[in-house]
Amino acid sequence: MPLKDLKTIEFGNEADFKKAFGEITKLLGKDRVSTDKDILEIHSTSSFSTHQATPDQRPQLVVYPSTTEEVSKIMSICYKHSVPVVAFGGGTSLEGHFTPTRGGVSIDFYNMGEIISILDDDLQAVVQPNVGWEELNEELANHNLFFPPDPGPGAKIGGMVGTSCSGTNAFRFGTVKDWIISLKVVLADGTVIKTRQRPMKSSAGYNLTGLFIGAEGTLGLVTEITVKLTPKPDNVSVGVFSFKTIEDSAKAVAKVVQSGIKPNAMELMDDVAMKCVNHSGETSRIWPEEQTLLFKFSGFTPRDASEQLKAVERIARAEGCTSVQLAVTPEDVDDLWAARKHALWAVQAFGGMNKRVWTTDVAVPISKLPDLVKDTRKDLDDTGLFSAVLGHVGDGNFHAIIVYEPEKIAIATAAVERMVDRAIALGGTCTGEHGVGLGKRHHLDHELGPEAVNTMRKIKLALDPKCLLNTDKVIQVDPNDKTILEAN
């Protein structure tokens, strides 16, 4: 299935699209479809996406189904008339995931945001795709339960499944794929499948659940998600460790990982990121503007958590940690963590709101993290652009936020390309948790080899032979597609 042997995708013609839009409008009623220019615009890209949509990369129709059955009918219509379809949730993805490169329909899951059930006794919940992880955890707190994956603020669980996201809790709790029991999925032709029942584990048949997670809506549309939950962590505290050099902090991370201590989270924020957070005024304290590691602990007993903290402190001091501060009240913990979660906005605000921001991530084996961090920090400094580095370093997952004037995009692009190449050369990946979308598609051949990418293409074409579902994302399926060259 090499790309060169494939043909250009043939969608329906203008008349086919018109018929499809008419049938969908009849199905949903006029109130649940839109051709409003602003609405189409919102569904084409976001200000913080690395991929800025070209003027023709707009949906022609935005639709708001309320049920799996309606999504299925919409897909049947689009399949019949060969109309491409993109799913839209929180709109927080970073790599152009929801940009409709071929026009067609954008399915906005706005009306499918219900927590269907919380199954306390099974530590599970059933949700619709537009439930946000923050909103779910707010509700779960009343049940003393917790759903660990915590990507960017505003992300919805449907999109989180699509991008195979994670967040700060992944070091202890794993990524979103570890927290999905089962999916209801609408396939390209409208067929509805359930990938699994809801036992905690199963080895019955191919792992369809795992296949749809991270497929970015290119293999099917997720309309219902059964998630796994855990009792809410107890005795939470946060330790803030300052270091003179970023390399020292990364070495401390590697040592903690190798020691087997399992903090809930292990976050890096460099001096620039700390400065931006202080500047944002979002925390009640002023934090040292140094290379900083944030460790979150929880334990079966308070003593348990504090013993882990002491052990981490010993390791950190041996690697050059110069000061340790603690946040132990729930308010302090939430405050500090919120600052970390809003770092993107803090950095963007500090760098200048009239500029553009590029947020990107890579991940490497943990022993390679110090090299990656050191070389990338230096490389970014050399560009002269304003940037902060941070990340979920316990997983070897490292982020850069680059603020740049639009005319300097080539400098930013080149720095990101070098960062990805560096990560791949160190045995890592072009993205640890943001996904591929349009922005990182061209790295897959390099990272995995063309034969692995061909295997992905075979799966894509087996499940979506007309290439209707989020066309052009993750892997290129059209040899004549110039999407990436046209972008930016």
Added chain:
Amino acid sequence: MPLKDLKTIEFGNEADFKKAFGEITKLLGKDRVSTDKDILEIHSTSSFSTHQATPDQRPQLVVYPSTTEEVSKIMSICYKHSVPVVAFGGGTSLEGHFTPTRGGVSIDFYNMGEIISILDDDLQAVVQPNVGWEELNEELANHNLFFPPDPGPGAKIGGMVGTSCSGTNAFRFGTVKDWIISLKVVLADGTVIKTRQRPMKSSAGYNLTGLFIGAEGTLGLVTEITVKLTPKPDNVSVGVFSFKTIEDSAKAVAKVVQSGIKPNAMELMDDVAMKCVNHSGETSRIWPEEQTLLFKFSGFTPRDASEQLKAVERIARAEGCTSVQLAVTPEDVDDLWAARKHALWAVQAFGGMNKRVWTTDVAVPISKLPDLVKDTRKDLDDTGLFSAVLGHVGDGNFHAIIVYEPEKIAIATAAVERMVDRAIALGGTCTGEHGVGLGKRHHLDHELGPEAVNTMRKIKLALDPKCLLNTDKVIQVDPNDKTILEAN
């Protein structure tokens, strides 16, 4: 892709097979191929498999490659001549996974049993498929590292990937899919792919690693595995809790799971299983022959482990636990755990070696475990056959071992069918960790619905259009295949 729309698979004719065997023999040399009757027999089934091979379900050639490149060349030859291929590792699978229903070649990975590297600093190891989990852990102990998945004794990591296995450690550590970083896979036409580099997490492209795990060799042959490791658990102790009724023990399990306490393992053995273990003489103590829960704990400190134990004891006593015994010395812990791991043989030995044994598993949401356990125990008693129930109950995963005279197979079969139907009706799965093979293929439609199974068939045919790889396993791809009706 409904089965009825597919055609009967057409393999090569006798001359094609002969050509293929000649080419493979030339490639490997006569010492690394075999047509010896006993060797072919060993590669057709095992005494403890639920599927006993019919006389024609034998490989025609058993081959022993030493490298990925040789496996690739063997597959190229078989692809060219349309010869079916089955992989063989430890031979410990239970559902007829390695029975060559269509003759052809059995690839025995005997010569690919090397631990290629242990990457201490990254908590990873790279192994060939015929490395056993016990052997790997023996070597890892020298590095103070640990690979948690622990299926039946003798299982090899290649096969463990194939069946998506788990074992006693899954409650705390997860199943094998949580411990695989990356796979090298030979596809049906001989193409070699690497599913991922080796960062701890990635969201780059489709999750091919996850797709090959649990595919039982039907999508590709795994020839190299990069596994994730963890520092060896410290301060291990085992608590043995006795209960009057099996339902009480299952209720205690559900309560512990819901409490959020995370023992490393939580095992059920009923009174029959305990009697068999005592009878086997494999443990140095005589254990109470009651409904028994075994909890394994480890902790960051000894106090940490003992506090968890106390909390579990409180829950267990409230659910009717009558006695608690502790194994705290490493010898006691190993001793008791070894007895649990050899329960299959202990039950078989007690039940009568001239009889056959049927080992099967299902899994349900944890709240449904008490119902499943109670009803299944009663149902098995009503059959009049000798049986023990046990399992990794922390995951809602439940096993039955049934010993029966060959002429009573219909009674055993019917009891297993009812157990599976019961699990599926409770929202569970026909197999939590043994896989589908031939033995449970017919349950998939019922468990997942025909559309999900059709989706699996699409993936199978996309990656293996000639249906050469472990034909007839997991999903039926030949409408005229009567494999299951002919069996047993």
